[in-house]
Amino acid sequence: MNDGVGTAQRALALLDLGRPAEAERLFRQALVGDPANADLLGHLSRAVLIQERYAEARDLARQTLAADPEDLNGLLVLSAASAGLKEFPAAVSAVEHALRIAPGHPAIHRQKGAVLIAQDRAEEALAPLERARALDPEDAQTLATIGAAYLELRRYSEAERAIAEALRLDPDSIQAHQNRGLLELRRGGGKSAVEAHRTALRLDPTDQYSREGLAIAMKSRNPLYGQFLRFGDWVNSLSSGARWTILLTPIIASRILRPFDDRLWAQVTLAILVALVVLSWSIEPLMNAVLLCSSYARNLLPRETKLATYAFLAYLAAAASSVIVGLTVESDAALILAGCLVLWSISAGQTHLVDISRRKIAVRLQVAGALIAAAAAIAIALDASFTNAALPVFFLLGLAMLWFTAFA
Template sequence: MKVADPIERARALLQLRRAADAERELRGLLAQEPQHTAAHALLGLALIQQGQAEEAVREAQEAVRLAPDQWLPHYAAAQVYNRAHRPDDAIAAVGAALNLQPEYAPAWEVLARAHLLKEDWPRMLDAALRGLGLDPQDSDLASLAALAYAGLGDVRQARAAAADAVRLDPENPTAHFTLGHVELRLGDPRRAAESFREVLRLDPGFGVARDGLVAALKRRNPVYRRLSRLRGRFPQGWRLIFLLPAAPPVILVFAVVAVLHWVSWVAEAWSVLRLARGRATRLLFEGVEARVAALCLGLVAAGAVLLVLGIVLEADVMGVPGAALMALVTPVQEAAHTGSPRGRAILYGWAVLLAVAVAVSVLLAAPVAALLAVYAALATVWLATPVRGRITPAV
């Protein structure tokens, strides 16, 4: 009984998202019984919930080492690998668990989530359906099946599976989030917004649902939606730059793409600021999002004033820096929409560097420097791609 109590308390704490408290319980148990398999397995889950991926993986591997013939350590290890964004390891671990306990539906859910990380839709769907065959009332498995159908482009099945997930558990925020995600992906932002609002009603701390609601509200704006579609017709891969020596006209494509991205970023800033000021939607935004939007619109307004004055007065030293100020919207927005803190810092640093270049061009009356800043700012749509690729883990 003394051994079981800390394990049960740790499990309850993990369900309540109190990972640090669960960690303390488990470390106390391991201080008394260092070879306790379940304690190592649960400690791995507690650590991964706190973002300590390396130590969590070590604990999960220790649990497997202690009891390789038991399915639970493999199952827990698969969950740790999933959260650490190591889907191949997760697939191997949950495969070992299923070899030992093939009738355990949650293991099929973990397998489906691992294939989700790899965007392997057929295998993800197969795992979700096999889990549903064992437990047809599992709302999370139905949600995963819906995501897989959406990835495969099966609109009818995706909507049906997502609706079924909500029917199975109307109080499950994940089910409503999946329905919203499916509707958003399949082009119905109104229904998506309704689902994301329900998620936030059930769980106000569901941050990803807030992001989804913001995206849905933006896509309900016809101007924003048309700009996004137009921008999506053009490739933005930075590797196209290598085509310039062989095909100089390609530079026109770069110019069109850069301008379209700039216009889209301005439209996004306007949408965010409008929603941030709305009575019903202001709580959806963190202060930094509204401040970035206001900054971008301020750059456009100030730059437009300088540009118009430069044209009227025929003064390049005023007009070109005005255009450069307007172009700074692109690097600022690219930085704000980068998930990795390190990548975001790099892009914000790049934006500050360009702003300094604009200021220097004004002080030295050197419009050529400001013109180069315009080109560099608009080109950030390609510069940001390798930064995100090197800094942000692929999910």
């Protein structure tokens, strides 16, 4: 029994040192001798939660609460894990239950604020977060979460003050460094964003958000990418109607400029608009392709991003080959196919940005597009009669796929 207690104590020390994987192993060892121990189950669920295994953490938290229905640690983990899984009713229920048990516990008020932020209710989150701050003014995590709420509300000066105060209280706060990096990205990125995310990653090399944030920050060192990043953030802050108006501006402009299509200024204006649209859609996969050239940066990219970028490059290689064939044998169909492939390459390079609930659909559509492209190439090689009629349809499908990836 004493050995089990010692194992649990060592596990807690490792958890406090930010080594949850090692702590998890020791907690599981301690549980062998006392499998229904609510404290051990609660600590184990927290170690698993820190590793972002939300479903497993949720299930362990439920086991904790089965052993002790009023275990605060179990309720907090259940709330956080449920929010990570976007099971918000369960997350809210758990945190409200905890508040009824211990209304003066600052961590519970902070968790309520975090759940509200995850639900895109940052304005409402400020009240419980300020309550948590009043109960414990020296808690850096609360200040970092307040900074996250202000970031969501785009109140950047207030976010900056909250983040700075969090870092004053705890210079090693991973969340505060991540938020500082996000703040710099909202302002256009560059060196300061890289520095903040690199510091967060140094503090926890396994943290997924720090890795992805550093990858974006490294891309933002390209001034053009940084400007598009700021523009995208500004567009997202607008109402749905305003966003649609901006996104449809090139189409609206082409209609307005049609009576003047013989004028040079109109042609230049339309060309610039089209170039900006193409660049805004292609700069993400282009910058990811640049990161793939570095072994360090390549390891920062999630698997989905790498696959999307490889698909982008494969489509581009196919387009280049189609251009070479078209020019060599003077085939207009091959040149048209190249244009279609470029459209599909841009949409493929953004597949990882599609909402996770629709990502499988996007991947299946890309696979279908690749099969159609292969069939079109074979038809061109065989000089099939239906090719000229089929290619415009493939081109329109490519345009539709671009819009799908942009809005899905």
